[in-house]
Amino acid sequence: MAEINLVEAVNLALAHALEHDPDVLLLGEDIGVNGGVFRATAGLQARFGAARVMDTPLAEGGIVGAAIGMAAMGLKPVAEIQFTGFIYPAVDHIINHAARMRHRTRGRLSCPMVVRSPCGAGIHAPEHHSESPEAMFAHMPGIRVVVPSSPARAYGLLLAAIADPDPVIFLEPTRLYRLFRQEVADDGAALPLDTCFTLREGSDITLVSWGAMVQETLAAADALAGEGVTATVIDVATLKPLDMQTILESVTRTGRCVIVHEAPRTAGFGAEIAAQLADAGLYSLAAPVQRVTGFDTVVPLARLEYTYLPGVARIVDAARKAMAA
Structure with a gap:
């Protein structure tokens, strides 16, 4: 392989x-x-x-x-x-x-x-x-x-x-x-669409992301583990149709959720996930849902690019805020 x-x-x-x-x-x-x-x-x-x-x-x-x-x-x-x-x-x-x-x-x-x-x-x-x-x-x-x-x-x-x-x-x-x-493996095996992938299981908080930001989200889960916080990491993969059930089941167990994406915050897809959590999982939440996103600006040129992109520190800070609530 x-x-x-x-x-x-x-x-x-x-x-x-x-x-x-x-x-x-x-x-x-x-x-x-x-x-x-x-x-x-x-x-x-x-x-x-x-x-x-x-x-x-x-x-x-x-x-x-x-x-x-x-x-x-x-x-x-x-x-x-x-x-x-x-x-x-x-x-x-x-x-x-x-x-x-x-x-x-x-x-x-x-x-x-x-x-x-x-x-x-x-x-x-x-x-x-x-x-x-x-x-x-x-x-x-x-x-x-x-x-x-x-x-x-x-x-x-x-x-x-x-x-x-x-x-x-x-x-x-x-x-x-x-x-x-x-x-x-080049075996022609397709993965299921419309399904989230759970990359890591934890009991304290659910981290939800997709695309490139999954790498920073996994790194943030590692950093949180050093603080004694275990995180479930979910890769959404197919945004539409959204497998909300996998996210809801995880948040029911952990009670806390941080959503991470690099697109701008306003009307970003993380807002849809947060809204569905409010609709169907409100009584499972022990803290407000946190969103860690890009800013409401055009993506800047090279010198400021990584200031725009959510990094591990921003994700960890949001998780700490959720855990403290």
């Missing part, structure tokens, strides 16, 4: 899907000859041909619009948006067509497509390259939103997304692409 990083896991999953399903095809800017800006599709055009791994013009609306047409006719396109900050021209197609295809046709057509895009800060990128817009997509009925946090979950969740009969927004944390390696 090979040890690979997250971007290699994405490549491996795409290759497996292309090899085993003739309806799968890839399209996006520079994904073919160049293998993508992060090399997530490196070698795939040479292996599967330009008819299945297609370079497109620099036109995000055109990429997603074409993918919707392909999906409606029974293909399974995987469209890459080079950076998530460039996805907004395609949002019209995603909202008004991809997300509504099944509803609009009363089930006659579905839209089995995936829109992949690197997301998030932490690589010293310029403006428009560091957004975390998962809450915006989670607000749209008719699509799934998936954010992997490790190579193994990227591989299994991407295969599941490609097999899904409805559109999936698959956001890949750029900071994790080459951060660490993990053993991943």
Whole structure:
């Protein structure tokens, strides 16, 4: 079993899907000859041909619009948006067509497509390259939103997304692409969508996160253990539909919850989790839910980037505040 990083896991999953399903095809800017800006599709055009791994013009609306047409006719396109900050021209197609295809046709057509895009800060990128817009997509009925946090979950969740009969927004944390390696079997085994993953069990507090921030959250759990506080760590993974039951069951045991994400605080997806905890788990809570998030600003340039991103110290402080209540 090979040890690979997250971007290699994405490549491996795409290759497996292309090899085993003739309806799968890839399209996006520079994904073919160049293998993508992060090399997530490196070698795939040479292996599967330009008819299945297609370079497109620099036109995000055109990429997603074409993918919707392909999906409606029974293909399974995987469209890459080079950076998530460039996805907004395609949002019209995603909202008004991809997300509504099944509803609009009363089930006659579905839209089995995936829109992949690197997301998030932490690589010293310029403006428009560091957004975390998962809450915006989670607000749209008719699509799934998936954010992997490790190579193994990227591989299994991407295969599941490609097999899904409805559109999936698959956001890949750029900071994790080459951060660490993990053993991943290229066995074609998909991981379940719409399911949270419990990474660590503890009895004192529940820490909830997704994507790149799972790494800081796990490190915060280690720091809290040194203070005698045991934390359950939950990786949400699929934000929409949300597996709220796993979170509720954990908070019922621990009585305290800290939610961590790097997107801005206002209307971030953490607010939805907190609201559902208030609706269904209020009497289990021994303290107010804490949120540790990015700030309500554009992600700053390199010098201040890690001031913007939630760090271990901020997560630990929020946990201490919850424990003291």
